Amino acid sequence: MTQVANLLEGLNPAQREAVETVDGPLLIIAGPGSGKTRVITHRIAYLVQEYGVSPYSILAMTFTNKAAREMTDRLGRLAGPHAGALTVGTFHSFCARLLRIEGDFIGLSRNYSIFDDDDQISAIKQCLGQADYDPKRYPPRAVLSAISRAKNVLQDSQAMARDAAGYYFEEVCARVYRHYEELLARNNAVDFDDLLLRTVQLFREYPVVLQRYQDRYGYLMVDEFQDTNVAQYQLSRQLSQGHQNFCVVGDPDQSIYSWRSADVRNILNFKNDYPRAKVISLGQNYRSTANILNAAKGLIESNGKRLDHQLFTDNSTGQPVRVDEAYDEDEEAGKVIGEIKRLTREESFKLGDCAVMYRVNAQSRAMEEACLQQGVKYRLVGGTRFYQRKEIRDLTAYLRLVYNQQDDQTLARVVSVPPRGLGAKSMQQLGEWATGRGVSTFDAMREITLASRNKQPSPVSLPSRAASSIAKFVDLIERLVAISREAEVVKLIDVLLSESGLQKHIQESDERPEERWENVMDFRGIAQEFNAETPPDGLGSLLERTSLVSQVDDLEDAEDSITLITLHQAKGLEFPVVFIVGMEEGLLPHSRSLDSEEQTEEERRLCYVGMTRAEQRLYLMRAFRRNFRGGSGGPAAASRFLREIPEDLLVPAALSSTAARTVTSPQPGGGSSIRAAALAAASVAPSSGPALKVGDPVRHRAFGDGIVMACEVTASDVEVTVEFAGGVGAKRLLLSFAPLEKLSDSEDPGLGGR
Numbered sequence: 157m158t159q160v161a162n163l164l165e166g167l168n169p170a171q172r173e174a175v176e177t178v179d180g181p182l183l184i185i186a187g188p189g190s191g192k193t194r195v196i197t198h199r200i201a202y203l204v205q206e207y208g209v210s211p212y213s214i215l216a217m218t219f220t221n222k223a224a225r226e227m228t229d230r231l232g233r234l235a236g237p238h239a240g241a242l243t244v245g246t247f248h249s250f251c252a253r254l255l256r257i258e259g260d261f262i263g264l265s266r267n268y269s270i271f272d273d274d275d276q277i278s279a280i281k282q283c284l285g286q287a288d289y290d291p292k293r294y295p296p297r298a299v300l301s302a303i304s305r306a307k308n309v310l311q312d313s314q315a316m317a318r319d320a321a322g323y324y325f326e327e328v329c330a331r332v333y334r335h336y337e338e339l340l341a342r343n344n345a346v347d348f349d350d351l352l353l354r355t356v357q358l359f360r361e362y363p364v365v366l367q368r369y370q371d372r373y374g375y376l377m378v379d380e381f382q383d384t385n386v387a388q389y390q391l392s393r394q395l396s397q398g399h400q401n402f403c404v405v406g407d408p409d410q411s412i413y414s415w416r417s418a419d420v421r422n423i424l425n426f427k428n429d430y431p432r433a434k435v436i437s438l439g440q441n442y443r444s445t446a447n448i449l450n451a452a453k454g455l456i457e458s459n460g461k462r463l464d465h466q467l468f469t470d471n472s473t474g475q476p477v478r479v480d481e482a483y484d485e486d487e488e489a490g491k492v493i494g495e496i497k498r499l500t501r502e503e504s505f506k507l508g509d510c511a512v513m514y515r516v517n518a519q520s521r522a523m524e525e526a527c528l529q530q531g532v533k534y535r536l537v538g539g540t541r542f543y544q545r546k547e548i549r550d551l552t553a554y555l556r557l558v559y560n561q562q563d564d565q566t567l568a569r570v571v572s573v574p575p576r577g578l579g580a581k582s583m584q585q586l587g588e589w590a591t592g593r594g595v596s597t598f599d600a601m602r603e604i605t606l607a608s609r610n611k612q613p614s615p616v617s618l619p620s621r622a623a624s625s626i627a628k629f630v631d632l633i634e635r636l637v638a639i640s641r642e643a644e645v646v647k648l649i650d651v652l653l654s655e656s657g658l659q660k661h662i663q664e665s666d667e668r669p670e671e672r673w674e675n676v677m678d679f680r681g682i683a684q685e686f687n688a689e690t691p692p693d694g695l696g697s698l699l700e701r702t703s704l705v706s707q708v709d710d711l712e713d714a715e716d717s718i719t720l721i722t723l724h725q726a727k728g729l730e731f732p733v734v735f736i737v738g739m740e741e742g743l744l745p746h747s748r749s750l751d752s753e754e755q756t757e758e759e760r761r762l763c764y765v766g767m768t769r770a771e772q773r774l775y776l777m778r779a780f781r782r783n784f785r786g787g788s789g790g791p792a793a794a795s796r797f798l799r800e801i802p803e804d805l806l807v808p809a810a811l812s813s814t815a816a817r818t819v820t821s822p823q824p825g826g827g828s829s830i831r832a833a834a835l836a837a838a839s840v841a842p843s844s845g846p847a848l849k850v851g852d853p854v855r856h857r858a859f860g861d862g863i864v865m866a867c868e869v870t871a872s873d874v875e876v877t878v879e880f881a882g883g884v885g886a887k888r889l890l891l892s893f894a895p896l897e898k899l900s901d902s903e904d905p906g907l908g909g910r
C-alpha cells in the first residue's frame with residue numbers, strides 16, 4: 157500500500173485523477189512537459205499494484221523504439237519485476253510480432269520478410285514494368301508514396317482503384333498496387349505499412365483471432381496519440397471494442413507527422429467514437445523554466461487553428477532564451493560546441509545534458525565535425541553519419557582513386573558508380589590478370605587501353621564492350637589526375653561530378669535525390685576550406701579529414717556525450733540544455749512547406765516541439781550562409797519563428813566559437829560603429845533601417861575604399877552593394893558582418909556621383 161501511496165504522491169490532482177481512472181475510455185489532452193507520459197507509466201504501475209491487474213494484459217503503444225525503451229526503463233523502476241510481462245512497443249513492432257504468430261490466417265508464413273526502402277523501390281519498378289508503365293513518367297518513388305498513403309488509410313488495391321476513378325495518376329498507382337500486392341505475396345513479404353494494414357485486415361476477417369487479443373489485453377494505452385494514422389487508430393479501436401479500457405494521451409500542438417499520414421483529427425474523433433470518454437487536461441508543465449515555456453507558447457500562438465488549452469509552470473523564471481548568429485554552419489557549430497564546453501566547465505552541466513536539434517539530417521555534418529575537432533563525444537540519433545552516406549562515400553572514393561590509383565579496393569567501388577558496362581566477370585578477369593603480373597587493377601586497365609590506342613590486340617581477352625568501357629574510364633581518371641595536380645580541390649570536384657556522371661546518377665536516383673544532392677553540396681562546401689593549399693596537397697588534406705571522421709564509430713554509445721538529433725526524433729524527450737540550429741527561412745520553416753499555410757503551421761509545431769524539450773537552457777542559432785544550399789552558400793534570412801517569439805524573452809548571446817578555422821571570407825568581429833548599428837538592425841526584431849545610405853563613402857578592411865551603391869533591408873540584415881576603388885569592383889556585403897567603416901565625406905575615394 158505504501159508503494160501505491162508513493163505512486164500517487166508524485167502527481168498533481170489532475171494527473172492523479174487520470175491515474176485513478178482505470179475503467180472506460182480516457183482522453184488526456186495536454187501540452188508538452190505536463191506529465192502525459194508520466195501519467196501513462198504511473199497508471200500502468202497503479203493498475204498492477206493497486207488492482208492486481210496482470211501485467212500480461214496491459215498493452216502500451218508508443219511512437220518510436222526509443223520512446224518504448226524509455227517507458228520500459230521508467231516502468232522497471234516503478235513496477236519492478238512485473239515490468240517484463242508488459243507489452244510496450246511501437247505499433248509496428250506489436251504488429252510484426254502478431255503477424256509472426258497469426259500470419260498463417262492471411263497466407264503469411266512465420267518466416268515472412270519485411271521489405272526495406274530499397275526492396276520496395278525495386279519491387280515497384282518491377283511492377284511498373286509488368287503493368288507496362290514507363291518509370292520515367294511514373295517515378296517509382298511517387299508511385300510508392302501514393303500506395304503508402306492508401307495503405308495508411310487501410311485501402312487495398314481494389315479500394316484504391318474505386319477511389320481513384322477519374323484521377324489518372326491514382327488509377328495508374330492502383331494498378332501497380334495490385335501487381336505489388338501479388339509480388340509481396342509471392343515473396344512471402346510485407347512492407348512497413350503492411351504491418352498495420354494486414355493486422356487490421358486479419359482482425360476484420362477473423363473475429364476469433366481478434367477476440368483472443370481483446371481478451372488478452374484488457375487495458376490499452378497510446379502515447380503521442382496526435383501522431384497516429386487511420387490504420388493505427390483503427391487497430392486500437394478493434395482491440396478496445398469490448399472493454400473500452402482505452403486511454404490515449406496527446407497534444408494537437410505537437411502533431412508533426414502529417415506527411416506520414418498521421419491525422420490529428422483522431423483526437424477529435426475519439427470523443428465521437430467513445431461518447432463515454434472522460435476528458436482530462438493537465439495544465440502544469442514540470443519540464444521547463446518559465447522563460448522557455450513562455451517563449452514556446454508565444455511561438456505556437458501564431459498558429460491559426462488550435463484547441464486552446466492552458467499551460468503554466470511553477471518552475472523558476474530561468475535565463476532568457478539565447479539567440480545567436482553565425483557566419484556559416486561551421487561557425488554555428490563551433491559556437492555551439494564552445495558554449496557546451498563552457499557550460500560543462502563553468503556550470504554544473506554534463507555533456508550528456510546537452511542536445512543539438514536540427515531540421516534535416518544534412519545539418520549533422522557541421523556538428524559532427526566540430527565535435528571531432530574539439531574532442532567532444534557525441535551520439536547521433538538516427539540517420540547515417542555524414543561521411544558514411546552512400547553519395548558521400550561514392551564521391552570520396554573517386555577522390556581517393558584520383559589521389560592514389562593503386563588502391564584496388566577503391567577502384568572496385570568507383571568502377572560501377574554509375575554503372576558503365578563493366579560486369580563482375582570482366583572485372584574478375586582483369587583482376588586476375590593484374591594480380592598475375594603484380595600490378596594494380598588500374599595499371600592493368602591502362603595497359604589494355606594503351607594497346608587498343610596503338611591498335612594492338614588486347615593482352616586480356618575481354619568482350620569488346622568491356623574494353624571500350626575500360627578505355628573511357630582510364631581517360632576519365634587520367635584527366636582528373638591531371639586536374640588534381642594543378643587546380644583547386646573544388647574545381648576538381650566539380651569536373652569530377654559532371655564528367656564521371658556521378659552528378660546525374662545522384663540527381664536522378666530514386667532515393668531522396670534532393671537530400672542526397674544537398675549532402676554532396678555540403679561536402680563541396682567542406683572542400684572549399686582546402687582550396688588554398690597547393691595542389692594536390694589540398695586533396696590529400698581533404699581525404700585525411702574524411703577518413704578521420706569516419707573512424708570514430710565507437711563514440712556512438714558513449715554515455716557522457718552530447719546528443720545530435722533531428723527535431724522529429726526529439727519528440728517526447730527532454731534535455732537540460734537544448735540548442736536548435738539552423739533557424740532560417742527555407743530550413744525551419746523548410747522551403748518545401750512554404751506554399752501552404754497548413755504546412756507552415758506544421759513546421760511551427762516542429763519548432764515548438766524542439767523548444768519544449770529544453771529544461772533549463774535554450775539556444776536558438778542561425779547562420780547567414782549555409783553551404784549545403786548549393787555550394788555558393790547563398791544568404792538566408794532569419795526564420796520568421798524568431799520574430800514570433802516574444803522579444804522580451806530573448807537575448808542575443810554572442811557566443812564565442814572555439815573552432816580553429818581559417819576564414820577567408822568577411823567575418824564577424826569588426827569593431828566599427830556601423831557594425832553595432834547593423835547588428836542591432838539584424839537582431840531578431842525587424843530591422844530598424846540601415847545606418848548607411850546610397851552615396852556614402854566607406855572603407856572595408858580588405859577591399860579598401862568604396863561608395864555605397866545600394867542598400868537593401870532584408871528580413872534580418874542590411875545588404876549593401878559597394879563599388880570599391882582600385883579595380884576591386886562591386887561587392888554585395890551583409891552589413892552586420894562586413895568590416896565596413898563609414899568615412900567622412902572629405903575622405904570620399906572619388907567614385908561618387910555616378
Ligand SMILES: Nc1ncnc2c1ncn2[C@@H]1O[C@H](COP(=O)(O)OP(=O)(O)OP(=O)(O)O)[C@@H](O)[C@H]1O
Nearest residue numbers: 166167168187188189190191192193194442443728
Ligand atoms: N507531478 C509531477 N511532479 C514532478 N515532476 C513531474 C510531475 N509530472 C511530470 N513531471 C516531470 O516532468 C517532465 C515531463 O513529463 P512527461 O515527459 O511525462 O511530459 P509529457 O506531457 O509526456 O511531455 P511531451 O508532450 O513532451 O511528451 C518529466 O521529467 C516528468 O518526470
Ligand SMILES: [Mg+2]
Nearest residue numbers: 192193194728
Ligand atoms: Mg510524453
